[in-house]
Amino acid sequence: MNASPPYLGFGLGLRTCYFEDIIQTQPDIDWLEIISENYFVDGGKPWHYLDQIKERYPIAMHGVSMSIGSTGEVNFDYLSKLKRTIHRVNPAWISDHLCFSSLGDFNSHDLLPLPYTEEALAHLSERLRIVQDFLERPLILENVSSYLTYHQSQMTEWDFLCALHHQSGCQFLLDINNVYVSARNHGFDAMDYLNAIPKQAVAQIHLAGHSDFGSHIVDTHDQPVCDAVWQLFECYAQSMPRVNTMIERDDNFPPFETLMAELNQAKALAPMSWRSHG
Amino acid sequence: MADLAKLQQAFVDMLTGLNPELINHIAPQPGLDAKDRAAIYHNAYRIRLTKVLEQDHEMLGRYLGDELFDQMVAGFLSHYPSQDPSLRHFGDRLPEYLVNEPPFSAHGILSEMAAFERLLLQAFDAPDDTRLSIQALQQVPANLWPNVIFTLHPSVRLLCCQFASVESWQALKQADTPPQPELSSPRYWLIVREASLRTAFHPLSHSDYVCLKTIDDGLPFSFVCEAAAGLHQDTEAGTHAVMQLLQKALNSGWLSQYTLPAHMSD
Numbered sequence A: 001m002n003a004s005p006p007y008l009g010f011g012l013g014l015r016t017c018y019f020e021d022i023i024q025t026q027p028d029i030d031w032l033e034i035i036s037e038n039y040f041v042d043g044g045k046p047w048h049y050l051d052q053i054k055e056r057y058p059i060a061m062h063g064v065s066m067s068i069g070s071t072g073e074v075n076f077d078y079l080s081k082l083k084r085t086i087h088r089v090n091p092a093w094i095s096d097h098l099c100f101s102s103l104g105d106f107n108s109h110d111l112l113p114l115p116y117t118e119e120a121l122a123h124l125s126e127r128l129r130i131v132q133d134f135l136e137r138p139l140i141l142e143n144v145s146s147y148l149t150y151h152q153s154q155m156t157e158w159d160f161l162c163a164l165h166h167q168s169g170c171q172f173l174l175d176i177n178n179v180y181v182s183a184r185n186h187g188f189d190a191m192d193y194l195n196a197i198p199k200q201a202v203a204q205i206h207l208a209g210h211s212d213f214g215s216h217i218v219d220t221h222d223q224p225v226c227d228a229v230w231q232l233f234e235c236y237a238q239s240m241p242r243v244n245t246m247i248e249r250d251d252n253f254p255p256f257e258t259l260m261a262e263l264n265q266a267k268a269l270a271p272m273s274w275r276s277h278g
Numbered sequence B: 001m002a003d004l005a006k007l008q009q010a011f012v013d014m015l016t017g018l019n020p021e022l023i024n025h026i027a028p029q030p031g032l033d034a035k036d037r038a039a040i041y042h043n044a045y046r047i048r049l050t051k052v053l054e055q056d057h058e059m060l061g062r063y064l065g066d067e068l069f070d071q072m073v074a075g076f077l078s079h080y081p082s083q084d085p086s087l088r089h090f091g092d093r094l095p096e097y098l099v100n101e102p103p104f105s106a107h108g109i110l111s112e113m114a115a116f117e118r119l120l121l122q123a124f125d126a127p128d129d130t131r132l133s134i135q136a137l138q139q140v141p142a143n144l145w146p147n148v149i150f151t152l153h154p155s156v157r158l159l160c161c162q163f164a165s166v167e168s169w170q171a172l173k174q175a176d177t178p179p180q181p182e183l184s185s186p187r188y189w190l191i192v193r194e195a196s197l198r199t200a201f202h203p204l205s206h207s208d209y210v211c212l213k214t215i216d217d218g219l220p221f222s223f224v225c226e227a228a229a230g231l232h233q234d235t236e237a238g239t240h241a242v243m244q245l246l247q248k249a250l251n252s253g254w255l256s257q258y259t260l261p262a263h264m265s266d
């Protein structure tokens, strides 16, 4: 269950405030990514707009609540809702985060870091197997940004990702901003991280912004992509075969044209070969 | 318990404020100390869930003012941590919290306003369905009318208020002073997502409220008429009221369909 998703090109995160812009102006975007849980509702505005938009654009589904690293019981109620949504959307691929966010009944609604241990690796591989069997499709996992590391950890985050890829065959959504945020917070070199991930394991890239508090930076996704992240992307992309790349903005939404300008910047920085698809 | 499970429990206990033991699991690093690193997550947790209640309960927030609202959020978070992966359900038990916990429980309007705001949210993303037309109803033969069972549109919610909750909500929305909370008699409201996807609410008479409740309970039209006749103490006046309500309900898209018991339909 590790077939690579198709290469679609350059995409944007589809958020409520851009529904009208997209329907009315039909912008030149190769694909759109939705937050899966926003469509767990039965009707109303989200579906009214998505049903129209998915006629014209391929959709990827990105979840925020699966909590795949949790040691609590597998939440089959959640997975059933996800599967129902997958059937209705027919996405090009689905993703969630490499983290835990819930434990038993408790939901933190945050992306909490896992320790990088053999135990966590075995646990994730097993959970991936259960989830992918249930959903009957591969799940792509995104690296989260973090603000702490654990005594327990036995390896670097990138070694952990490599090991997970080798054990389970899973692919990653690399959020370059998250790599940058963690690199700054933990004092490692972001390029060491990116270069360590096997090329065939990268299914998608997120580009986003953060907030800099001096002593640490927080992955707020409410700012433009910063110069350092653009530079990382440009440098990383030169070494890579084409990867689905997307601008992710989750708050403090700018006018739609501003996001389109960021998307065009991503296209301009990527190698020529990334611009042909189909 | 295995190390991973222990670590995750410690993380949760740190977030909920139960136990700060997580800091013993955090590796020392330059810059921030372990306590500050844990605090980033603790603060983010509180801020994120506070924002959800602020968005879902904007007018309740204005009614309470910042200080009491923050007190309510803190109390609610400790009594009812989020149990659903979707944030839209986080505040579902807020009316229950407000009705039970002092100082809020001394003011019944608070719980009722929260309940009203929950119903607006429920109407907003309720399932879609058809809206019943007058034309479709005209196909029902006159002798079968008593057996017709109507279905309310899935977004319709009915609310009986003991306090001036909806009036206060409206006043606060327009930045006016809310009225006195006490009412001389209960008031009734219908909330619906209109065909335009706008969420709207309408005042109902007691009779209309009872009739719509009867429909909502899945009872046939004859029961609806009976309920109205009882309230109007006159069959003719009751039927007249029901026909007026039906007209209004059809024009406003409050009904999605009708059914006839299987053996009656032909």
Ligand SMILES: [Fe+2]
Pocket: A142, A175, A206, A208, A248
């Ligand atoms: Fe991301």
